[in-house]
Amino acid sequence: MTQPTTGAEAAAPPMPPPHGATDTTAARAAMVTRLEEAGHLRPGPVREALLALQREVMLPHAYVRVSGPGADPIDWRLLDGSHPDDQQEWLDMIHSDASILLQRDGEPLDSLPRGPVTGGHMTSMSTYTPATVETLQTLELAAGQSYLELGPGPGVSLALAATITGPGFATGVERDGHMAGFAQRNLDRLGVGAVVVEGDALDGHQARAPYLRIHSGIGVPCVPRAWVEQLAPDGRLLTTLVTRTPSWPGQLLVTRSPDGSVQAVLRGRPRGYRPLLGYRWLNTWDHRARIKAVPGTARTTRLTPPPDDAYGFWLACAYLAPGLVRNFQAETMTIVAPDDDSWAMAGPGDGTVRIHGQRDVWAELEEVHARWEQAGRPETYHVDLTDGAGLQHVTSGPGPRALSWALPALATIPRQAP
Incomplete structure (x- = not known):
């Protein structure tokens, strides 16, 4: 572990803005x-x-994705904030609400080439x-x-x-x-x-x-x-x-x-930070075309698709119905269990849902939702960090109807040396 120089110790003077x-x-x-x-x-x-x-000093360049969703390899374009042809687009981007893409595949950042580049995945970005x-x-x-x-x-x-x-x-x-x-x-x-x-x-x-x-x-x-x-x-x-x-x-x-x-x-919350290296998210990319072609078998349901801002419910689903991921680009609510080749799609009409695969995804949501309502529709949960064995337990409150689960141990995540 190295200790870099602080601002007071560095000899370099403050950099003037590359733009006016x-x-x-x-x-x-x-x-x-x-x-x-x-x-x-x-x-x-x-x-x-x-x-x-x-x-502009912290974000002197920015990658722009050129390829559409699902492309592999991905086409990018690097904006150089010091180049006159890039400056306005770069300036607008770094002051936007977008996350600014800075680094591909852990590359050195001293002299990145401006313009188009193909391949790689982003390994660092601004929030x-x-x-x-x-x-x-x-x-x-x-x-x-x-x-x-x-x-x-x-x-x-x-x-x-x-x-x-x-x-x-x-x-x-x-x-x-x-x-x-x-x-x-x-x-x-x-x-x-x-x-x-x-x-x-x-x-x-x-x-x-x-x-x-x-x-x-x-x-x-x-x-x-x-x-x-x-x-x-x-x-x-x-x-x-x-x-x-x-x-x-x-x-x-x-x-x-x-x-x-x-x-x-x-x-x-509606969004959060990306996971640490070694932790792999599920995604719906490989299933989207199949779901469109084979949406599944329709059945009735008493569960109206819960609103997106029912954050307490959806958070409970992440733990109590694990292995699910939502396709937010779908026209109706679509929840996929990629590892089980199963999915559920709300519709085609009110009070119906389509299901496919060995896992009845919607039935799991129905069960979690019923338990969430019995627990008082909690929006916050308490986490006990004091367990000497290292397990961290989550609960919505006291009583037999409370929702509860244990967080996965950190030891299950590979730790990569710097």
């Missing part, structure tokens, strides 16, 4: 206005940091901006707080956090050496005083612990013990809990009281 200062300032202001009007951003330090941070805003506001980040970011990638959220906390308080742990160096160089150019350490994010960073605020930019199946141990009294830890489906992620907020006790609350 007026253009970048106006782009940041427009981004903030859009986030406010959408209800994502409220007055406070996160808003001020968004206005102040020169995103969807509304999600970054939600995270930093949920953490209630303030000046002078020690902050740890796990898996910062290009470091945009780390730079925002450092802008809020002040120099010397923000640390990131990044396993990819090329990305860690890239982020550190850009942070140094901004002079925000943040440090990126190359290492395994699952271990946190004991050298600068404890932390008042910890944020994971990678999804994990359960909470690594090191993260909890490195959380200071009055501290907050925020992470995504992932299952094999990307459809129904959970957001876990861990707080430590002044007396040292820990509370953890899990809630369903």
Whole structure:
């Protein structure tokens, strides 16, 4: 594990914006206005940091996907923010709500060729901006707080956090050496005083612990013990809990009281962070054409397709009906069990559903929904992180009708050396 130089130690002066200062300032202001009007951003330090941070320094290039869904190999186009022909498209993109694609297949980032390129898969990207805003506001980040970011990638959220906390308080742990160096160089150019350490994010960073605020930019199946141990009294830890489906992620907020006790609350969310390396999501790509050709056998059902924002129900499905994934591009609600070659599709009319395969996917949803209603339609769940054996148990509350399950052990996920 290496310790890069901080902004104060680096000799490089701040980099001027590659585009006109007026253009970048106006782009940041427009981004903030859009986030406010959408209800994502409220007055406070996160808003001020968004206005102040020169995103163009942290995101000097961006990949654009040219190929359509399912293409293999994938065609990309790299926008170079310093090239006149790319500047306006690049400037608009890095100030949009899109996740900015930065790195293919762990490649070095010092001199990427501008223009078309074929093949590879994205291994690092910036976070969807509304999600970054939600995270930093949920953490209630303030000046002078020690902050740890796990898996910062290009470091945009780390730079925002450092802008809020002040120099010397923000640390990131990044396993990819090329990305860690890239982020550190850009942070140094901004002079925000943040440090990126190359290492395994699952271990946190004991050298600068404890932390008042910890944020994971990678999804994990359960909470690594090191993260909890490195959380200071009055501290907050925020992470995504992932299952094999990307459809129904959970957001876990861990707080430590002044007396040292820990509370953890899990809630369903419309989106979450990608899982750590070695954790493979299910998908519906290989089944979409088959479902269209053979939608399945129709039967009646008393379960009306639950709304997308019934997050407490869908989160329970991720654990109590495992191995399912939703095709959000389908015209009607379509849930697939890829490993079992089974699916369910709402319709063709009210009160009907089509099912196919050895697994009655819709019957499983009916059962979970009935249990969820009996439990009082919970939207949040408590997670017990105190089990000495390492198991982390989830429950919707007391009583025999409560929903409950255990989180998968972290040891089941391959750990890859940096």
